[in-house]
Amino acid sequence: MQPEAFTLTVPDTAIADLHERLRRTRFPDQAPGEPWAYGTSVEYLRGLTEYWRTGFDWRAQEARLNAFPQFKAALHDIDVHFLHVPGKGPNPCPLLLMHGWPGSVFEFLDLIPRLTDPASFGGDPADAFTVVAPSLPGYGLSFRPGQRRFGIEEIADCLADLMTETLGYRRFAAQGGDWGGITASRMGYAHADRLIGIHVNLLAVRREPGMLKDPTPEERKYLEELANWLKEETGYQWIQGTRPQTLSFGLTDSPAGLAAWIVEKFRAWSDCGGDVESVFTRDQLLANISLYWFTGAIGSSFFPYYFRMHRPWPIPEGGTIGVPTGYSEFPREILRAPRSLTERTYTDIRRWTVMQRGGHFAAMEQPEALAGEIAAFFRKLR
Helix, strand or coil: CCCEECCCCCCHHHHHHHHHHHHCCCCCCCCCCCCCCCCCCHHHHHHHHHHHHHCCCHHHHHHHHHCCCEEEEEECCEEEEEEEECCCCCCCEEEEEECCCCCCHHHHCCCHHHHHCHHHHCCCHHHCEEEEEECCCCCHHHCCCCCCCCCHHHHHHHHHHHHHHHCCCCCEEEEECCHHHHHHHHHHHHCHHHEEEEEECCCCCCCCCCCCCCCCHHHHHHHHHHHHHHHHCCHHHHHHHHCHHHHHHHHHHCHHHHHHHHHHHHHHHCCCCCCHHHCCCHHHHHHHHHHHHHHCCHHHHCHHHHHHHHCCCCCCCCCCECCCEEEEECCECCCCCCHHHHCCCECCEEEEEECCCCECCHHHHCHHHHHHHHHHHHCCCC
16 A cells, blocks of 8 residues: 555644643642652642643644654554655665654754755765655554554564565665664564664663673673663663553643653653753653644553563574664663673674764754764765
8 A cells, every 4th residue: 555645734623632631730839849859840740731731833733743744554553654855965875863852843843854965064065865754663653543562573673664665675774772773683683684783872782781791890880870760760661561551641731740640750851950941942842742642642652661671682592683783872861781791692893983972862962963873874885
């Protein structure tokens, strides 16, 4: 089935309903101590939700997304939404660009033009990509109520078919962060024959504290960071990975609850020094949150976590990824495995760049730097 052109138009009634729900928000009290010590600051969220209700212009954000060519295609029993933006250059390389949780295609609006039209940003048109940026199956506009749920294995299979079977790219490049990076890595394992190479800013390295018996100093530092991460930062993974349905009631019914759940991660995982709006504008944060709200996809978006906790790791024990691999290590990424450990899984690392600034949401935080890294890595593989 040929893809069908798509334009996002949220009904006025849905926007009015959001505003009314925000007006009637019942906030909890602020626990004693530092405002963000136990999760999202009540004072901050009051200000954010008031802006969401009275100042945020969803139609402007909708128009930003609709400025890119969008489509839907029937694949693997769902309708997959994707941006398909032609490159401007002599021989654009097809690039599958994948977001993660709690992100969306809104992450890529400043990155895509730098990839598709590098000459407009002082780059070489020979580095142009034709970008395919899907909403991951089960996320945003790739969701409808009642559809099947997807883990990383199914997402990788579905998006590989999108590129080759639906769009006709015999071989393509893949890039991602968060689940997008894990999906690119899974493709490198399961669909290597379709790939030119993969570039990631989050590595699919196993996260088990006892996995290194005689660690080097660098590996020991990583294990300490991992132990702290598992103790302090993975509560969301446990609830999303064990009771996704229960959690989805509150976040589907309360826009303030949804905003609190998501914005805390943008603050904790970005290179913002504790001030989330020093890196992201309120409009950027709320465009992403609003897409989750209007599509009702938050519960479905949890299922990669559920399957992750109830299945083996997406790269099987002893399995390796042999396609050419590039990695950008952003300093505020949630975990940064050392190269010595990474090379046990990725056997053809051709570029490893330690970035100066940025965190988990690299496409939004550092679009120019990330675009440059993607171009530099794939330049020799075209």
